[in-house]
Amino acid sequence: MYKHMLIEKIAQELAMGKAVKQSDGYLTRCPCHNDTKLSLRLKLTAQGDLRATCEDGCKNIDIRNKLREWGAPFSDLTANDAPLVPMVRNRFYDSTLVGTYAITSSQLAAMEFVSSRYFISPFLYAKSISMVHAHPGVGKSMVVHGICSALTRENPEGLMIGPWEIINGCGVLLVDGELPMSDLKKRLSLISKGLGGEHRRNRLLIFASVDLQAKTGEPINLTMVRYREEITNHFRRHPEYRVLVLDNLTSLTDGMNENTKTAWAPINRWLLQLRNMGVATILVHHSNKSGTDRGHSSIRDNLDNIISLKRVKGASVDDVHITAIFEKGRNLLPGEGKDVELKLIKDEQGGLRLVCPQA
Numbered sequence: 001m002y003k004h005m006l007i008e009k010i011a012q013e014l015a016m017g018k019a020v021k022q023s024d025g026y027l028t029r030c031p032c033h034n035d036t037k038l039s040l041r042l043k044l045t046a047q048g049d050l051r052a053t054c055e056d057g058c059k060n061i062d063i064r065n066k067l068r069e070w071g072a073p074f075s076d077l078t079a080n081d082a083p084l085v086p087m088v089r090n091r092f093y094d095s096t097l098v099g100t101y102a103i104t105s106s107q108l109a110a111m112e113f114v115s116s117r118y119f120i121s122p123f124l125y126a127k128s129i130s131m132v133h134a135h136p137g138v139g140k141s142m143v144v145h146g147i148c149s150a151l152t153r154e155n156p157e158g159l160m161i162g163p164w165e166i167i168n169g170c171g172v173l174l175v176d177g178e179l180p181m182s183d184l185k186k187r188l189s190l191i192s193k194g195l196g197g198e199h200r201r202n203r204l205l206i207f208a209s210v211d212l213q214a215k216t217g218e219p220i221n222l223t224m225v226r227y228r229e230e231i232t233n234h235f236r237r238h239p240e241y242r243v244l245v246l247d248n249l250t251s252l253t254d255g256m257n258e259n260t261k262t263a264w265a266p267i268n269r270w271l272l273q274l275r276n277m278g279v280a281t282i283l284v285h286h287s288n289k290s291g292t293d294r295g296h297s298s299i300r301d302n303l304d305n306i307i308s309l310k311r312v313k314g315a316s317v318d319d320v321h322i323t324a325i326f327e328k329g330r331n332l333l334p335g336e337g338k339d340v341e342l343k344l345i346k347d348e349q350g351g352l353r354l355v356c357p358q359a
């Protein structure tokens with residue numbers, strides 16, 4: 001019962017509800033190629049193993065890795081050819097939600113999670129939600145633009161963004177709530193230049209509210225279900241995108257009362273849904289007058305990292321020279337959470353680079 005339900009869930013997630021049931025399993029969308037028909041056959045063998053075969057010839061190992069990368073419910077696919085067997089044996093079955101989906105502590109101990117997949121050390125990893133907050137003009141967008149650009153480069157691994165090192169590159173969706181396209185172009189091209197030019201392994205996709213409003217008449221508003229779902233669907237359809245940047249919370253949630261818990265609740269649920277899909281999200285937010293992040297305290301509850309950016313004392317207002325302070329860091333090792341400095345410098349070619357002046 002349980003395993004059939006799990007397979008159905010996986011098949012439907014992959015095909016966004018369009019998977020076709022067959023006598024021994026499901027036909028669904030292959031996550032490893034640009035699958036316009038349903039090429040992936042998912043079925044359970046008599047031994048209870050999951051078999052996934054792509055009619056287009058995608059490699060089995062790639063398919064398994066992709067399914068695992070997707071996170072829940074794929075985190076249940078622990079390893080190799082028989083992912084479900086240890087999960088399914090020894091369990092007490094009944095058709096209640098608890099009986100079907102709750103797991104025992106020993107099953108939990110045997111599970112492998114993709115959260116160990118790091119994009120940027122020490123804080124940006126799959127299934128994490130981070131907030132970067134600062135006062136206007138400090139340079140928070142520059143920092144996240146640097147992150148977006150570096151993650152999508154041709155050879156990102158080992159690149160430094162200030163004090164932080166890229167461990168794995170991936171596709172990035174940057175949702176911008178207020179910058180004019182000309183500003184975005186100028187900044188991103190200067191940052192790109194500082195990193196060696198416009199050579200990318202993965203896409204940096206820019207979904208800009210100003211641009212959307214010019215084309216459709218409506219800005220992006222994350223308080224509306226429609227925009228949240230469109231973004232979720234993008235990550236479902238394109239598993240090569242693993243990082244979502246929301247710049248910034250205030251401009252993307254027009255009309256929301258930041259100071260109430262109920263207003264934040266649907267957005268919070270959405271962020272958790274993205275986390276379950278394996279996405280790493282960075283929220284950019286304004287600091288309030290006292291220097292902490294603005295809005296209701298429930299915004300902080302599900303965050304894995306909170307990084308406050310402050311202008312270094314004595315730095316000029318036209319410089320981006322900041323101290324990054326970890327106010328919260330769920331998976332930081334001792335020493336990783338110490339304050340670090342970032343400085344934006346211009347190289348001889350006129351490109352911009354974030355460096356760590358302490359190093």
Ligand SMILES: [Zn+2]
Nearest residue numbers: 030033054058
């Ligand atoms: Zn395929």
